[in-house]
Amino acid sequence: SMGGAKWTSAVNAIKTITNQYKGKLRFGLATFNSSAGINYGINNCIADGLNNQCVPKLQTALNATGPSGGTNLVAAMNTATSHLTSIRNADSVKTRKRSVMFITDGQAGCANSQVSSLFASVGAKTFVIGFGSGVDASCLNNMATAGKTAQSGTRKYYQADNSTELNKAMKAIADASSAEICNNLDDDCDGQVDEGLSRSCSTACGAGQQVCSRGNWGSCSALNPQPEKCNGKDDDCDGKVDETFTNKGASCAVGIGPCRRTGKRVCNSAQNGTICNATPGAPSAEKCDGIDN
DSSP: OOOHHHHHHHHHHHHHHHHHTTTTSOOOEEEESSSEEEEEOHHHHHHHIIIIIHHHHHHHHHHTOOOOSOOOHHHHHHHHHHHHHHHHHHOSOTTOOOEEEEEESSOSSOOHHHHHHHHHHHOOEEEEEEESTTSOHHHHHHHHHHTTOOOSSSOOSEEESSHHHHHHHHHHHHHHHHOOOSSSSOTTOSSOSSTTOEEEEEETTEEEEEEEETTEEOOOSSOOOOOOOSSSSOTTOSSOSSTTOTTTTOEEEESOGGGOEEEEEEEOTTSSSEEEOOOOOOOOOOOSSSSOO
8 A cells, every 4th residue: 555645646647537537437446555445435335326426426425534554455456346347247337347447556466377367257458557566577567467557568567666657647547448449338428339330441442541430341442343444444453454355455447458557455445455546548439540539
């Protein structure tokens, strides 16, 4: 259990983040020392109202809590698992996104296996913050990895060594926890479902976009390969143009005798073959001149 200035910083950061995300997240609070307990349950937040008394009452519970004892990470995660399991069981929306923001400044046995169990049982991700230099980096890396929140780079968890870094880490976690995803749920609690969600996609013909609707990604806006036509385009997206029409561009001639004209074979109006683009000369009245006028 952290004490002194770090405890004050942690309390202030929790108050800041709960104020900022009031109405967007269903908050709960658990603290741990040599043991662990729920100070304010998510069920209480729901009953008190996300936009009403949830945050004030959570902060009241936080104010009534102080630093003491040890740093039992295992007890903390077991308590979180038990609570979130009961919350999920009572929730009609089983697929609702659930997360744990885990803050510690010490070390007393690692809880990565408990973090794994939490994700396996209720699908809750665990975001890990190490506050100060007294943490076990290897343990917290393992916990973040088990919690499916590992960051890129050597350090997988969030490290905070001052109030500014702690607030920044909490905001990043709150953003990730409340971000809208394509699941037909109102993840950010703004009264809309899957709003503004799109992602890049591609086919053999190039890049496009998919838009989410009711939990499903729509078709890719990029063109799909089509049978090749004679039209000066790469319809089948193989990098070649009109390759099926092998005589396109070949020399050709129409008309006979002095009316004969030459040209090249081009695509016909139906785009399914080629024709000669030459026009035969105009005939004239026959004369006695040794020419087929």
